[in-house]
Amino acid sequence: MRTGDAAAYAELVRAHAGPALRAARLFGAGADAEDVVQESLVKAYRALGRFRQGAPFRPWLLRIVANETRNLVRSRGRRGATEAAAARPESVIDPAASAADRARRAELLSAIAALPERHRQVVTCRYLLDLDERETATVLGWPRGTVKSRLSRALKTLRAELAEDAHVC
Structure with missing residues (x-):
């Protein structure tokens, strides 16, 4: 995977996109969660050379998601375009x-x-x-x-x- 094998990376994305999306929402990305995850996946792919061999992929990816969400929330605050409630995690309720x-x-x-x-x-x-x-x-x-x-x-x-x-x- 570290060599940029697109098929191997695609499999990782399929396995971890759901938890990454849930994390982005819970960390406060709100309606922008899908964009945060997409940007995080692109950054992760570009940084595969720095991924430590044998380390678990999920925490590494979720750290990128957490950082991207934090950046989004900070930029919202700087722009003043949203209220604090918009940065709150969305409810994920079992119907x-x-x-x-x-x-x-x-x-x-x-x-x-x-x-x-x-x-x-x-x-x-x-x-x-x-x-x-x-x-x-x-x-x-x-x-x-x-x-x-x-x-x-x-x-x-x-x-x-x-x-x-x-x-x-």
């Missing part, structure tokens, strides 16, 4: 779930969306993209200790927010 499950999931996604970016990113990687600690550290470009501490703080904040919402209702 077969019961109304109570859908409401709880929407509440959880809303609470995640309200987290500071660094906390939202680590929760997204670990729980919504189902990456392990090492993969999360790779995607976000952080040391594993930082992943652990930020995840702990994010979960504490989420628990408090969700408990507060439960008492308000």
Whole structure:
């Protein structure tokens, strides 16, 4: 694959495009998620020579997606063309779930969306993209200790927010 074998790369794209799109949406790309993924895939292809042989492809690609999404969100802020809600992750809700499950999931996604970016990113990687600690550290470009501490703080904040919402209702 490192030599630029287009067929091998196409197979990787087919295998990882779905998770990359989900990651872009969850990181805040919103309606621009498909563009972010396309740009990320092009950048990944151009950077194949720097891909470490034997390393997992998915975290490497998702790191590119996270960086591209971050750049998009920053440029939105500089342009002032969108409101903060436009940068929030889109809800990904299972239509077969019961109304109570859908409401709880929407509440959880809303609470995640309200987290500071660094906390939202680590929760997204670990729980919504189902990456392990090492993969999360790779995607976000952080040391594993930082992943652990930020995840702990994010979960504490989420628990408090969700408990507060439960008492308000």
